[in-house]
Amino acid sequence: MKKTFILSFIVFVFIFYGLSMKNSKSSNDNPEQKVSKDFFESNFPLKKLSSPYFINDLSYNKADNFLKHPFYDKFGITECYVHKDIYANMLALEGLLKKHNLKAVMFDCFRPHEAQIYMWNLNPNPKFLANPNKSGSLHSKGLAVDIGLADMNGKKLEFATGMDHFVEASSHSYKCKPEEQYKCDNRALLKSLMEQAGLRSIKNEWWHYQKKGDTSKYPLIRVCDTKGSVCYNNKE
Numbered sequence: 001m002k003k004t005f006i007l008s009f010i011v012f013v014f015i016f017y018g019l020s021m022k023n024s025k026s027s028n029d030n031p032e033q034k035v036s037k038d039f040f041e042s043n044f045p046l047k048k049l050s051s052p053y054f055i056n057d058l059s060y061n062k063a064d065n066f067l068k069h070p071f072y073d074k075f076g077i078t079e080c081y082v083h084k085d086i087y088a089n090m091l092a093l094e095g096l097l098k099k100h101n102l103k104a105v106m107f108d109c110f111r112p113h114e115a116q117i118y119m120w121n122l123n124p125n126p127k128f129l130a131n132p133n134k135s136g137s138l139h140s141k142g143l144a145v146d147i148g149l150a151d152m153n154g155k156k157l158e159f160a161t162g163m164d165h166f167v168e169a170s171s172h173s174y175k176c177k178p179e180e181q182y183k184c185d186n187r188a189l190l191k192s193l194m195e196q197a198g199l200r201s202i203k204n205e206w207w208h209y210q211k212k213g214d215t216s217k218y219p220l221i222r223v224c225d226t227k228g229s230v231c232y233n234n235k236e
Contacts, residue, residue, distance in 0.1 A: 056106055057148075143210055146208055149193075
């Protein structure tokens with residue numbers, strides 16, 4: 001009787017262990033249980049740029065920007081996203097960067113419409129900032145990027161001004177002094193690469209590139225309806 005009990009117990013342990021291992025394996029084989037979906041890619045027509053050739057250096061996540069404080073945390077933005085319709089352009093740019101042994105420094109990418117409102121309320125400068133109460137920004141459609149260049153070690157190349165320096169020297173037409181001609185050469189190189197990738201510049205900002213053609217059909221992307229508590233509060 002005792003031997004029968006022991007044998008039964010051993011059989012029970014083996015069956016229980018086998019079922020546990022099967023359930024564990026089944027759980028681990030399900031990628032949805034291992035990888036959480038990206039909120040912005042899941043809810044909007046956006047793609048995240050993730051490559052060794054793209055440096056995530058979002059200016060509005062740092063204090064070193066024209067508003068002098070970080071504020072993208074209000075909208076949940078920590079990564080560089082672009083609209084899926086210019087994702088192919090960014091992949092083309094990646095190929096060009098490889099050929100030139102360079103990296104792209106991503107200063108800004110997708111910018112929620114609420115973030116544009118926040119910026120405008122603090123600095124309503126129509127020369128360098130799109131009025132969110134009119135057409136809004138192409139950043140808020142995911143169709144524009146603010147970008148610089150760096151070498152393969154991540155050292156940033158110098159330009160005539162920093163990003164978001166709203167002065168005449170930020171223009172593509174600005175002529176550098178002879179001793180700083182390399183800064184305008186870097187600007188010309190960036191422009192060449194971006195145009196080869198199929199994006200176009202605007203005259204006042206050497207760092208800004210956007211989708212060509214008619215962009216009016218694309219809606220401004222708002223995140224507050226979905227993100228809720230992280231969004232900008234007008235009382236701030």
